[in-house]
Amino acid sequence: MNQSLARGRFITFEGIDGAGKSSQIAAAVALLQQRGIVVEQSREPGGTALGERLRELLLHEAMDLETEAMLMFAARREHLAARIEPALAAGRWVVCDRFSDATYAYQVGGRGLSAAKFAALEQWVHPGLQPDLTILFDLPPAIAAARVASTGHAPDRFEREQGAFFERVRAAYLQRAQAAPARIRVIDAGQTPERIRAEVEALVGALCPR
Ligand SMILES: Nc1ncnc2c1ncn2[C@@H]1O[C@H](COP(=O)(O)OP(=O)(O)OP(=O)(O)O)[C@@H](O)[C@H]1O
Numbered sequence: 001m002n003q004s005l006a007r008g009r010f011i012t013f014e015g016i017d018g019a020g021k022s023s024q025i026a027a028a029v030a031l032l033q034q035r036g037i038v039v040e041q042s043r044e045p046g047g048t049a050l051g052e053r054l055r056e057l058l059l060h061e062a063m064d065l066e067t068e069a070m071l072m073f074a075a076r077r078e079h080l081a082a083r084i085e086p087a088l089a090a091g092r093w094v095v096c097d098r099f100s101d102a103t104y105a106y107q108v109g110g111r112g113l114s115a116a117k118f119a120a121l122e123q124w125v126h127p128g129l130q131p132d133l134t135i136l137f138d139l140p141p142a143i144a145a146a147r148v149a150s151t152g153h154a155p156d157r158f159e160r161e162q163g164a165f166f167e168r169v170r171a172a173y174l175q176r177a178q179a180a181p182a183r184i185r186v187i188d189a190g191q192t193p194e195r196i197r198a199e200v201e202a203l204v205g206a207l208c209p210r
């Protein structure tokens with residue numbers, strides 16, 4: 001009998017800097033593991049040795065907008081080829097802190113990259129592949145900025161942007177969610193961590209019923 005292995009699921013977390021997604025990713029991974037699922041946790045830009053080197057440049061070196069967009073997608077191509085695609089094909093699940101929705105929100109929405117150039121890069125780098133579920137943490141930029149400041153770490157090139165930049169990023173995320181409502185589920189990130197965790201667990205749990 002031909003017993004083909006079920007493909008793994010791909011879950012991404014998105015939101016403006018400081019929205020609180022990192023705090024919740026561990027809970028989602030723990031829930032999946034409790035249900036016997038083998039999970040790989042990763043992040044973008046990053047997730048591979050080369051991707052992490054590109055991350056350093058992207059977060060700390062000034063560069064042209066189109067260079068920035070292409071480097072985000074170069075890191076993503078490496079991540080897909082080296083980790084995401086092999087994991088999914090082997091039946092493992094991948095939980096990733098950001099993916100291409102972030103490029104749409106930050107580079108197209110925030111910085112003004114042409115949407116056609118974004119679509120061409122997306123089609124080149126991952127034709128036919130989108131996450132099975134994207135959880136978007138939605139929060140007013142002023143609250144997110146206060147959260148970032150409270151961490152006390154030195155802000156990177158994106159975190160140093162002004163409120164108006166994050167208003168555009170937030171609007172682009174919400175526009176993207178409106179265009180793909182079954183995939184991108186919006187959470188009010190202004191709630192308590194406990195309420196958010198319950199919503200995250202309900203969304204992730206629905207993909208893997210007990
Ligand atoms: N629901 C919440 N209410 C209040 N504070 C929160 C909440 N969630 C997270 N925080 C705090 O906000 C700060 C930023 O959280 P976190 O690092 O999870 O955000 P993030 O979305 O991953 O940000 P970044 O994308 O910049 O890494 C942390 O100090 C965290 O403890």
Ligand SMILES: Cc1cn([C@H]2C[C@H](O)[C@@H](COP(=O)(O)O)O2)c(=O)[nH]c1=O
Pocket residue numbers: 017043044045072097098099100102103104106107158159
């Ligand atoms: C994938 C991706 C990321 N960014 C930005 C968004 C954040 O400011 C940083 C990553 O930092 P995080 O704290 O790990 O979330 O990179 C982007 O502008 N475009 C992208 O495609």
